[in-house]
Every structure is written in C-alpha cells, then in structure tokens.
Amino acid sequence: MILSSISLLAIKPCTTGGGRIKFRAKLSNPVPEVMPYLNSVIKTGLYIPSAKTFTYKIENHIINIHDYDLTCTQLTNESECYEMIDHLFDLINETWENRENITPNEETRERPNAIQLYKLLPQKKGCRDCNQASCMAFSSKLILGTAHLKECPHLKDEVFAPNYLSLESHLQLLGYETE
Numbered sequence: 294m295i296l297s298s299i300s301l302l303a304i305k306p307c308t309t310g311g312g313r314i315k316f317r318a319k320l321s322n323p324v325p326e327v328m329p330y331l332n333s334v335i336k337t338g339l340y341i342p343s344a345k346t347f348t349y350k351i352e353n354h355i356i357n358i359h360d361y362d363l364t365c366t367q368l369t370n371e372s373e374c375y376e377m378i379d380h381l382f383d384l385i386n387e388t389w390e391n392r393e394n395i396t397p398n399e400e401t402r403e404r405p406n407a408i409q410l411y412k413l414l415p416q417k418k419g420c421r422d423c424n425q426a427s428c429m430a431f432s433s434k435l436i437l438g439t440a441h442l443k444e445c446p447h448l449k450d451e452v453f454a455p456n457y458l459s460l461e462s463h464l465q466l467l468g469y470e471t472e
C-alpha cells in the first residue's frame with residue numbers, strides 16, 4: 294500500500310449552500326507518483342504535474358488531491374464523508390498496486406476557456422439578464438469563478454439543458470462548485 298491512512302480534519306458547509314458539506318482530510322503521505330496512473334484511470338481528471346495536483350469529479354463531488362491534502366465537496370452528512378474517504382483510500386492504493394497494468398498519463402487535459410463556455414451560452418444579444426454586458430463577459434466571469442451559471446436565467450430553458458450540463462462539467466473541472 295502506498296497510503297496507510299487518510300484522516301478527516303474538518304467538515305464545513307459548501308459555499309453553494311443547500312445544506313451540503315465539504316471535508317478536508319490529511320493523507321498519511323503525499324502521492325504524486327500515483328497521479329499519472331490516476332490520470333490514466335480517471336478519464337475526466339485534471340492532472341497538473343508542475344503543481345502535483347489531481348482534481349476530478351464523482352457525481353456531484355469535486356475531489357482534489359494535493360500534497361498531504363484531500364478535499365471533497367457536496368456531501369450530505371458525516372457518514373458520507375467517511376464513506377468517501379474509504380473509497381478514495383481504496384482507489385489510490387488499488388491504482389498504485391495495479392500500476393504495472395496501467396499506462397501512466399502525464400498530460401494535463403485541456404482546461405476550458407472563456408470561448409468554449411461562451412459557445413454553450415444562450416447568446417441572446419443585448420439581453421444582460423445576468424447583469425453582464427454580454428454573454429462573452431459572463432463567460433469570462435465564469436472562468437474566473439466570479440459568476441454563477443444560475444445568473445443566466447435562459448440556461449434554465451429545456452432546450453439548453455445539455456448545454457447546462459456541459460457548462461457544469463467544464464466549471465467543475467476548474468474546481469468550482471456549480472450547485
């Protein structure tokens with residue numbers, strides 16, 4: 294085993310509210326050598342080798358591993374936090390133990406940019422219902438984490454439901470909470 298333990302350090306409310314909680318935990322040791330293998334196994338993860346950071350999403354939870362730190366968002370109660378810790382403990386150890394059968398991936402998947410987000414917005418000219426000058430201004434704020442998808446009311450239209458899901462995935466890859 295590469296990890297001998299993961300210890301829960303703190304539980305706090307998620308910044309997005311809704312009664313959800315997030316936790317911070319401490320790894321028994323940093324696991325940078327496992328990250329290229331995790332990056333291969335988890336196809337939607339964001340691995341940044343220079344920062345030795347790996348971020349990915351399971352359902353609505355955003356997981357971040359960096360140095361001794363492990364964080365996870367959008368949990369409902371303390372027992373779910375412990376279940377997630379058990380899951381991550383097994384994932385990291387099993388991935389490492391199985392490394393001979395996994396081709397490590399050192400690539401950083403492309404981070405979404407403002408243009409990509411813009412293309413998914415409703416693009417109603419002169420609308421400004423989000424209090425931004427344009428959809429492009431709104432997408433720039435989304436990238437910076439200073440605007441929220443809910444601020445564009447037109448994204449709630451059924452026709453934009455697939456766009457909303459794509460936008461959520463992009464923003465979660467950047468580490469933002471979207472609920």
Ligand code: SF4
Binds near residue numbers: 426428
């Ligand atoms: S509310 Fe939506 S459609 Fe209107 S300008 Fe803002 S992002 Fe564009």
